[in-house]
Amino acid sequence: MASRAFLMSCLRAEGFSRDLSPRPRYPSMPRYPKGAAAVSAIGCGNDVEAPPEDRRTAMFSVIGMTCSACAGSVEKAIKRLPGIQNAAVDVLNNRAQVIFYPNFVSEDEIRETIEDVGFEAALIEEDSKEASTLTCRLHIKGMTCTTCSNTVESALQSVLGVRKAIVALATEEAEIRYDPKLVSADQLMKQVDETGFEAILITTGVDRNKIQLKIEGVRTERSMRIVESSLQALPGIEEVDIDPILYKVSVSYKPDQTGPRNFIEVIQSTGSGRFLATIYPQGGGRESHKREEIKQYYQSFLWSLLFTIPVFLTSMVFMYIPGVNHALDTKVVNMLTIGELLRWILSTPVQFIIGRRFYIGSYKALRHGSANMDVLIALGTNTAYFYSLYSVLRAATSPNFESTDFFETSSMLISFILLGKYLEILAKGKTSEAIAKLIDLAPETAILLTHDESGNLLGESEIDSRLIQKNDVIKVVPGAKVACDGFVIWGQSHVNESMITGEARPVAKRKGDSVIGGTVNENGVLHVRATHVGSESALSQIVRLVESAQMAKAPVQKSADRISKYFVPLVITLSLLTWLVWFLSGKYNGYPKSWIPSSMDSFQLALQFGISVMVIACPCALGLATPTAVMVGTGVGASQGVLIKGGKALESAHKVNCIVFDKTGTLTTGKPVVISTRLLKNIALHEFYECVAAAEATTYNIQYLDAS
Structure with missing residues (x-):
């Protein structure tokens, strides 16, 4: 064939x-x-x-x-x-x-x-409908469990004009395929906001090049409008969006007609040298949000720990120390002791100030007729807190009531959950490191060559690789990475394209041959004319492929999502049943009285079992296990040169019992490696290695001279 x-x-x-x-x-x-x-x-x-x-x-x-x-x-x-x-x-x-x-x-x-x-x-x-659809991506803040992601997904799918919506909890992103004639990206973001979460636009789905610039020296909004008008006057400009607070300008353009260097020149000339334009730092929005979220959870956990440790000590440790125990058992009012009063005071800020995020999440979920993990946490901790509050107030007003409080239960639960949330968000941040490694394959800078009208070389300058425009001529020196997709117009060399093809052997390149951005130039100098830049490059397409794979849901994940939809109501029902069964069993002597601790009665024991069932059951593990595994699998595969099209392919991989490779060199690195050495003559090992290194350096120089 x-x-x-x-x-x-x-x-x-x-x-x-x-x-x-x-x-x-x-x-x-x-x-x-x-x-x-x-x-x-x-x-x-x-x-x-x-x-x-x-x-x-x-x-x-x-x-x-x-x-x-x-x-x-x-x-x-x-x-x-x-x-x-x-x-x-x-x-x-x-x-x-x-x-x-x-x-x-x-x-x-x-x-x-x-x-x-x-x-x-x-x-x-x-089909006319399919041809007119666009796919946009949103970053969604505030999702805590699978129920949250299912709520957002259902809300998006109910919008007129939305063909398909996928919400991934692990990446905190939504991918929506929609008809731009019926609904816009702004309306989709508004729909997400109405469900109680915050949406940040990543891409609108329009096939265009886009770059963000940071402007310094602009002091008034009028100056920003002048900059906007100057940019819109350029040919090839499709859209200009200005953020006057961050002094950021987003420009969508046609790469065949203009490019980012033209934008910078226009902005600086508009301000007569007062304005300075640079490329906006990469990953500014989402990365800064992720860092801020990690910082917030870490600080909340530390503050919670600061109040929870004394509560734990007064209820679990100091009661066994004779002198301290007597001081804590001193009565303040009627039967209310100093220890109970201290636990009440210390646990209150943990419950209502540090733990307010769970109340907010519960309100948002219940307002839309769903129940998430925040509902379980709020119910469990509030049950323990308010029963303890009732017990304390009863002890303060009654001279014969011996109270038993669960203040340490509510405060310790909140502390442990905050610790779990902190570790969870750290893990989710690490799963996207593979995408960052792929993006880092592209060099940060490039050497731009300038020519006159006759084609004579005028000079060269080092620029940011994101400033490369179509038809620019880029110089690639030996050992450097190719900065963009293009073709060779001068020079000859060998380029390592293993990141794309899997072939370890370098490929010979001469005038007229195409090169791919991110590949490594082995030897010789090449002059490359840029043909595909920005989102059109091969490396950008690979990044989009990996991102799409991480968004795709595996079949087993869809089953987990369906189960988690009914998980929280089921847990609440089981918790109430647990309390009721233990309470009735205690009331009608269904178990020995010796099972009840001396500091409790049958009602308090049953309440503790009910709270335990409610809080320990978490749908996060059910909803996060599969998407996190898919993210890690596709990300690690991409960093090793293996592209996986989503969780379905990973789930089917266990059925594979034979793999056929169609290329030589795919399983090897293409470079010999010394795996063992053996000395046949008495000589110091370090002297032997010095001789080998000297011989290798000499051989390399001879080969290089022969090649030149």
Whole structure:
């Protein structure tokens, strides 16, 4: 099959069609379109725009692509055909969009060309509804358990125009596919806010390049509006969004017409040198929120511990110390002791100030007819606290009532839960480290070459790699990473593309060959012209693929979500039943009186069992185990060069009993490694290693000189 595809591609390159009959390399003269369409179609005069009716857009399904290198080969093959204005291949959705002139090339010929490259292709007759949908992503703050995520997901799916909504608790993100004609991203965020959570927009789903700039030197809102007007006057600008509080400008643009360096120049020229524009720090919004949330939980736990430890000591430890015990048992009013009064005072701020987040979460959940983990915590701790409060007040007003309090139960429960929340949010933060490692594969800086109109080199400068624009010429020195996707216009070298292809052996590159951003230049200097920057780059597509995989729900996770929906009401019911059974058993002598501690009665013992059932049952473990495992699995796989398409693939992996690799070098690093040494002559080991190092350094220099 591969040899047949190779043969057909060679025949097509020589001008033969699929039926092996010769075809002309260029269309006959009568088939040329007239006027501007003819000028644009044959690639001359790009300033002249062809009439839209002369062009056609077709969408093809391409099956078999596994990486951006496959997409690049398909795109290159399509663009070689005559009459192709543009071609874009989406490896994530296995699709190719082609803009072409039907007078020069047909849809069948495009499909045959894709098949000749070695992939299955079919023309897609897109449904108008599906073609008009967008996919946006939101960051949702305040979710604590699976019930919260299910509530948000149900609220989003009830919105008119939403085709599908997925809310992931582990990543605290929502992915919504919606019809922009019926609903907007702002309305989706408002819907999330109405459920009691805060939504932050990550992407709107519109296929566009976007960059955020920080402006310094702007002092008034009028100056910000002047900057906005100056940016909107540039060609290729689609949208400008200004945040006057953070002095941040978000610009959506067409990379074929403009770029971030143009924005910085316009902003600085607008202020006559008073304004300074720089790229906004990466990950500002979500990362700062995550750090702040970790800090809040840590501080809350420390404050809770500060009050809880004395409560624990006075109720569990000091009672066995003779002198201290007598002081704590001293009566204040009637039967109210100093120890009970201290525990009441110390546990109150833990219950109502430090633990107020659980009251807020409970209110939000109950307001929308659902019950989450906060409801369980609030019920359990309030039951223990208010029963203890009743006991204390009864002791203070009655001369014969011996009280028993559970203040240590409520305060210690809140402290332990805050500790668990702190550890949980730390774990969730670490699961996204794989995404950060993928992003770090791209170099931070690049060497930009400037040329005059004749093509002569004027100079070079080091810039931020995010400032690279289309058609820029980038210099890549030996040992450096390629800063963007493009093709070589000068020089020759070997590039390590193992991060994309899995092949450990470096690939030779010379003039005309394509290179991928993030790959490593082994030797030789290359001049690369940028073709894909920003979100269009192969590395950005890999990051999006991993993010989509982490959002996808495994089949077992869907089952867990269904169970957790009824989990909290079931736990409350079981807790009440537990209390009732133990209380009735104690009242009717269902168990020996010796089971009841001396400081309790049957009612208090039953109450303690009921509280234990209510608080110890947590749906978080049920709802977080699977998504966290999926996040860790896909993230670690991506950092090792293995891309996994979601939890369904991971869940099915246990059925695999045979793996076939189609490339040599995939399982090896491509570099020899010394695993053991053996000395056949008496010599000091450190002297032997010095000789080996000297010989290796000399050999490397000789090889380098030979290669040059």
